[in-house]
Amino acid sequence: MEDSAFPALRIEGHSDERFTAVRDAFEANFRERGELGAAVSVRVGDEVVVDLWGGWADPGRTRPWERDTLVNVWSTTKGPTALCAHLLVDRGLLDLDAPVAAYWPEFAAGGKSAVLVRHLLSHRAGLAGLREPHSAAQLYDWKLTTARLAAMEPWWEPGTQSGYHALTYGFLIGEVIRRITGVLPGEFLQQEITGPLGIDFTIGLPEKESARAAELVHAQDPADGASLMAQLPPVVLAALANPAVGAAEANSSEWRAAEIPAANGHGTARAVCALYGILARRGLCGDRRVLSPEAAERVREGQGACRDLVLGAGFAQDTEVGLGLWLSGGNASYGPNPRALGHDGFGGSCGLADPEADLSLGYVMNRMGPHIADDPRKMALIEAVYSSL
Incomplete structure (x- = not known):
C-alpha cells in the first residue's frame, strides 16, 4: 500500500477474502487516525482469518513493524492475568467467594477482612489506587507495593460499586496467585499457558527479547491537562496518576524488567488473539483444553452494572465488569x-472474545491515543470484523 502521507508504508500478512473490510479499516487507521505501527489478528473458531501488521516500530520510522514485533499492551494484560486466576479456580485452589485474607492474611488490615476474591477480579475491592504517594520506582518493587495495598483502607465499601483498578488490579490478583502457587503471575502464566501453547506473550519483557520490542509514543497531552487533572476526584487521581506512567516509563528497561500484571504484558496481536480466544472457544486453544467450559463462562459473570467510580465519565452508559x-x-x-467480553489497554490496544460468534481479536499498536478505552482505531476494526461475519 502506498499513500502520499505515508509513501513507504507497507501492510503485510493476510486476510481472508470475506474480511477485506478489516484490512480496509486497518489501512484507514494509518491514513486517517494517526497510526504509526500496529498489528491486528482475528480468529473465527480455530482459524486465523486476519493476521496483519504494518508501519513502524519506532517514531523515527527506521524499524519496520515485523511479524514478530512485540509491544507493551498496558491493561490488555489484565485478560491473561485473569486467566491465571480462573485456572486456579478451575483446579479447586482458589475460591471466588472466599475472603482474600484466607490466602493473604495481611490483607485483612484496614477493615478489609470481608473483601472477597471476586471483588478483586471485578474492580470492586475499593483499592483503585494507593492513598500515599507511590513512585514508578516503588511500583517496580513487588513487596513494597503489595504491602501498601494490604495495609490501606478502601476508598469505598467493597462489593458495592466498581472503580477501575488500573495498576493495583495486577498486584492484588497477582499476590493471591503468588500465595497459592509460590510464583509470580508472569511465571505462572508462562509455565501453565503461554509456554505449553507457544503463545508469544510475557508479563514484563525478558532482556533477550528487547530487540523485538516496539517503542511506544505517547499521545499529545492537552494544553490544559494539568488543570484538568487538578479537578479530578482523589480516587481517580489515585487510580490513574499515582504513579503517573506513560510511554517514557513503558519504554524503560526498569519497566520491562518489573512484574506489573495489570499493565506491562508484551506480545503480538496474534498472541493477544490466542489468549482471548481461550475464552471465545469456551476454554479451548486448538485441541487443548485450558479451562473447563464452566470456568470460561464464569469469567463473564456480570457483577452489576454501574457508573464506574474512576472511568464513569468516559462512557455513554453504565458499564459492567x-x-x-x-x-x-x-x-x-x-x-x-x-x-x-474483553479488555482495552491504555492508548488503544485490545483483546476481545465473543463465545456466541466463536470469535476473538487482538489489536496492538505503539502510537498511544488519549483514550483509556474504546479508541477509534479499535472500534473501527471491531465494526469491520462484525460486518464481515
Whole structure:
C-alpha cells in the first residue's frame, strides 16, 4: 500500500477474502487516525482469518513493524492475568467467594477482612489506587507495593460499586496467585499457558527479547491537562496518576524488567488473539483444553452494572465488569453482542472474545491515543470484523 502521507508504508500478512473490510479499516487507521505501527489478528473458531501488521516500530520510522514485533499492551494484560486466576479456580485452589485474607492474611488490615476474591477480579475491592504517594520506582518493587495495598483502607465499601483498578488490579490478583502457587503471575502464566501453547506473550519483557520490542509514543497531552487533572476526584487521581506512567516509563528497561500484571504484558496481536480466544472457544486453544467450559463462562459473570467510580465519565452508559474482563454491554465496546467480553489497554490496544460468534481479536499498536478505552482505531476494526461475519 502506498499513500502520499505515508509513501513507504507497507501492510503485510493476510486476510481472508470475506474480511477485506478489516484490512480496509486497518489501512484507514494509518491514513486517517494517526497510526504509526500496529498489528491486528482475528480468529473465527480455530482459524486465523486476519493476521496483519504494518508501519513502524519506532517514531523515527527506521524499524519496520515485523511479524514478530512485540509491544507493551498496558491493561490488555489484565485478560491473561485473569486467566491465571480462573485456572486456579478451575483446579479447586482458589475460591471466588472466599475472603482474600484466607490466602493473604495481611490483607485483612484496614477493615478489609470481608473483601472477597471476586471483588478483586471485578474492580470492586475499593483499592483503585494507593492513598500515599507511590513512585514508578516503588511500583517496580513487588513487596513494597503489595504491602501498601494490604495495609490501606478502601476508598469505598467493597462489593458495592466498581472503580477501575488500573495498576493495583495486577498486584492484588497477582499476590493471591503468588500465595497459592509460590510464583509470580508472569511465571505462572508462562509455565501453565503461554509456554505449553507457544503463545508469544510475557508479563514484563525478558532482556533477550528487547530487540523485538516496539517503542511506544505517547499521545499529545492537552494544553490544559494539568488543570484538568487538578479537578479530578482523589480516587481517580489515585487510580490513574499515582504513579503517573506513560510511554517514557513503558519504554524503560526498569519497566520491562518489573512484574506489573495489570499493565506491562508484551506480545503480538496474534498472541493477544490466542489468549482471548481461550475464552471465545469456551476454554479451548486448538485441541487443548485450558479451562473447563464452566470456568470460561464464569469469567463473564456480570457483577452489576454501574457508573464506574474512576472511568464513569468516559462512557455513554453504565458499564459492567465480569470476573476479570469487561462486558460489551450497551456501549458495544466489544461489538454488538452485549455479552461479548474483553479488555482495552491504555492508548488503544485490545483483546476481545465473543463465545456466541466463536470469535476473538487482538489489536496492538505503539502510537498511544488519549483514550483509556474504546479508541477509534479499535472500534473501527471491531465494526469491520462484525460486518464481515
